Amino acid sequence: MKELSSDIMYLPGVGPKKAALLKGELGIATCEDLLYCFPYRYVDRSRFYKVSEIDGTMPYIQLKGRIVRFDTLGEQRTARLVGRFTDGSGFIDLVWFKGLKYIAEKYKVGQEYIVFGKPTEFGGNFNIVHPDLDSPEDVRQVAGGLMPLYNTTEAMKKMFLHSRAIQQLQYTLLSELNRPLPETLPARLTAQLHMLSFSEAMRNIHFPASAAMLAAAQLRLKFDELFYIQLNILLTSRLRRQKLQGLRCPVVGEHFHTFYRDCLPFELTGAQKRVVREIRADMGSGRQMNRLLQGDVGSGKTLVAFMSMLIAVDNHYQACIMAPTEILAQQHYASFTKMLSNMEIDAALLTGSTKKRERNRLLPAIAAGEIPLIIGTHALLEGAVNFASLGLAVIDEQHRFGVAQRSGLWMKNKTVPHVLIMTATPIPRTLAMTLYGDLDVSVIDEMPPGRKPVKTVHRFDNKRAELYDFLRNEIRKGRQVYVVYPLIEESEKVDFKNLEEGYKTFCEVFPEYRVCMVHGRMKPHEKEAAMQQFVSGQAHILVATTVIEVGVNVPNASVMVIESAERFGLSQLHQLRGRVGRGAEQSYCILVSSYKLSHETRKRIEIMVESHDGFKIAEADLQLRGHGDLEGTQQSGYGQYLKIADLAADGQILQHARNMAERVLDDDPQLDSPDNKILRDRLNILFDRKMNWGLIS
Numbered sequence: 001m002k003e004l005s006s007d008i009m010y011l012p013g014v015g016p017k018k019a020a021l022l023k024g025e026l027g028i029a030t031c032e033d034l035l036y037c038f039p040y041r042y043v044d045r046s047r048f049y050k051v052s053e054i055d056g057t058m059p060y061i062q063l064k065g066r067i068v069r070f071d072t073l074g075e076q077r078t079a080r081l082v083g084r085f086t087d088g089s090g091f092i093d094l095v096w097f098k099g100l101k102y103i104a105e106k107y108k109v110g111q112e113y114i115v116f117g118k119p120t121e122f123g124g125n126f127n128i129v130h131p132d133l134d135s136p137e138d139v140r141q142v143a144g145g146l147m148p149l150y151n152t153t154e155a156m157k158k159m160f161l162h163s164r165a166i167q168q169l170q171y172t173l174l175s176e177l178n179r180p181l182p183e184t185l186p187a188r189l190t191a192q193l194h195m196l197s198f199s200e201a202m203r204n205i206h207f208p209a210s211a212a213m214l215a216a217a218q219l220r221l222k223f224d225e226l227f228y229i230q231l232n233i234l235l236t237s238r239l240r241r242q243k244l245q246g247l248r249c250p251v252v253g254e255h256f257h258t259f260y261r262d263c264l265p266f267e268l269t270g271a272q273k274r275v276v277r278e279i280r281a282d283m284g285s286g287r288q289m290n291r292l293l294q295g296d297v298g299s300g301k302t303l304v305a306f307m308s309m310l311i312a313v314d315n316h317y318q319a320c321i322m323a324p325t326e327i328l329a330q331q332h333y334a335s336f337t338k339m340l341s342n343m344e345i346d347a348a349l350l351t352g353s354t355k356k357r358e359r360n361r362l363l364p365a366i367a368a369g370e371i372p373l374i375i376g377t378h379a380l381l382e383g384a385v386n387f388a389s390l391g392l393a394v395i396d397e398q399h400r401f402g403v404a405q406r407s408g409l410w411m412k413n414k415t416v417p418h419v420l421i422m423t424a425t426p427i428p429r430t431l432a433m434t435l436y437g438d439l440d441v442s443v444i445d446e447m448p449p450g451r452k453p454v455k456t457v458h459r460f461d462n463k464r465a466e467l468y469d470f471l472r473n474e475i476r477k478g479r480q481v482y483v484v485y486p487l488i489e490e491s492e493k494v495d496f497k498n499l500e501e502g503y504k505t506f507c508e509v510f511p512e513y514r515v516c517m518v519h520g521r522m523k524p525h526e527k528e529a530a531m532q533q534f535v536s537g538q539a540h541i542l543v544a545t546t547v548i549e550v551g552v553n554v555p556n557a558s559v560m561v562i563e564s565a566e567r568f569g570l571s572q573l574h575q576l577r578g579r580v581g582r583g584a585e586q587s588y589c590i591l592v593s594s595y596k597l598s599h600e601t602r603k604r605i606e607i608m609v610e611s612h613d614g615f616k617i618a619e620a621d622l623q624l625r626g627h628g629d630l631e632g633t634q635q636s637g638y639g640q641y642l643k644i645a646d647l648a649a650d651g652q653i654l655q656h657a658r659n660m661a662e663r664v665l666d667d668d669p670q671l672d673s674p675d676n677k678i679l680r681d682r683l684n685i686l687f688d689r690k691m692n693w694g695l696i697s
Helices: 015-026 031-035 100-106 136-142 154-158 163-176 187-193 198-206 211-243 254-263 270-284 301-314 326-339 356-367 403-410 429-435 464-476 489-509 524-535 570-577 599-610 614-625 651-667 674-686
Strands: 041-044 061-073 080-086 091-096 112-117 119-122 125-129 132-134 146-149 290-295 318-322 347-350 373-376 390-396 418-423 440-444 455-460 480-484 515-518 541-544 557-562 588-593
Touching (some): 015 154, 061 100, 080 100, 112 125, 112 136, 187 651, 211 651, 254 301, 270 290, 270 440, 290 301, 301 326, 301 390, 326 347, 326 373, 347 356, 464 480, 489 541, 570 599, 570 614, 599 614
Parallel strands (some): 290 440, 318 373, 318 390, 455 588, 480 541, 480 557, 515 541, 557 588
Antiparallel strands (some): 061 080, 112 132
């Protein structure tokens, strides 16, 4: 039997060159990696068509017949090989643009073949470009059922490693595996779940015996994947609760009460009060708090974080908040110092652009515990920054920080501080269970009173005159305007040109008003100067990239214009819209797009126009775009990509997997029993448990 751990190079049909390509393009280094390269869809090959039946509506067809002749047409780069094919009912051309010599030598005129491919019409005739050709002896392998289609890349196709070649490699591997694959779940679980064995599931996912067997195989493998993610999260969470003693903060003292009684800028919403109570209970419990705070932009998360930091200070600990950008850190510092104006508490701001003299003053004071509140960026992670007694670490917009970065903050302390993670990106329930299943979750689901919902409208970019008239009227009323352009890395030069041209256009159209520009390429002091012009009201229009998505709070800015709105994701559009609607006046979000929109893009824009609920929008975004890598970038610490499960579609399987994982751990919290050895071993293979990122968050 071929060992699953053996190098893919030694599988017949691979060799060193293809092995290097498989590893580089798809990360397939071993036979086991190949098995886990699942089809992305299946094509029904149970039926043979006649050439005379072909019309322009068929996605794929399968024919049986003979090639009557080969012709080479065109010269050099434009050369193509055309095989005239018939099954007796009519003729169709088989066309190849690559590997012409190889094809002409491999396939013989007059011999019978099974042809499979996508028919296209050209000049009144049908042809199939780069079809699959097989001899009728291979009919059991290639026809008669559901054919898997595998993802490949252009580089792979050049080496003839197309979907069909991957299918052939899977066939070879499964043929060599002449005994069942090792089971991944204990026998009691598979019996309880009434699922296929792992071996049956693997064979049927690649070569389904029937549509019913394919569905059963998908269910088993999706469950496997989600079950182990949940088991890892829950085991980690339970271990953290057992092993990590938290700093006790039993006192809700003078500073907290003074602020709550005398300094609150406005009455807390019911949701804010509930979350503050949850945090107070955590910090006073003696166990380490690891809490995720979700809430839409403008819902008052920062105020809750500030009050939580005061609890730490009242218990003689320091508290810090780490923001992803300097602009956001500066805004936090400004609002915190304003709220502290009647209290004798020092706060410090530490960012990458903090001057050396100021750093030399701050660092010893922070290390000595003389400064209780520290606001900063990733500069807080530097080795030179030491805390005397960090009691609470607040991470703002956590998705901007990698998990290793977050760990760097709390590992500076002898005792693990309480951790409060904040995000304004609403997270769908299934995604939250997978990414943050080990965290306690608080949600601020109320907006402060007096806020009017932002009116969102969609306009096409040929109606600019009307748009400019509307903006001029709003500015005359004393309002300010954001204009946001996309800046996507793949087309940065084009985007940058659009941004600069947009800036010039707004300067020309609105000569009577001041227009400023902000983008990520600017030096921090330039960006800050431009932002200050807008924040202070000196500038009326801010033309920017998505650098303003997080952290700018300008209550007087009541209009958000999003250029090329079709190029933004739903969650990003929602985040940008949250920049306006912060004052008492009616605010507007105008989505400007071209006329040429795909069905999915139209749907995305419709959702934005119709809904203001961040969670509904996040769910829709997950449905439209899929989960991608679990954290967008590889931040989960598990290195875990979903290979077969889909969080948007498999919520029920996920819930079932979580329930089963909880039952297993309730019965055997450490997975110590011999029966659970299979689970313990599998966890160690799937997840690197040497550095337990889950203990960090």
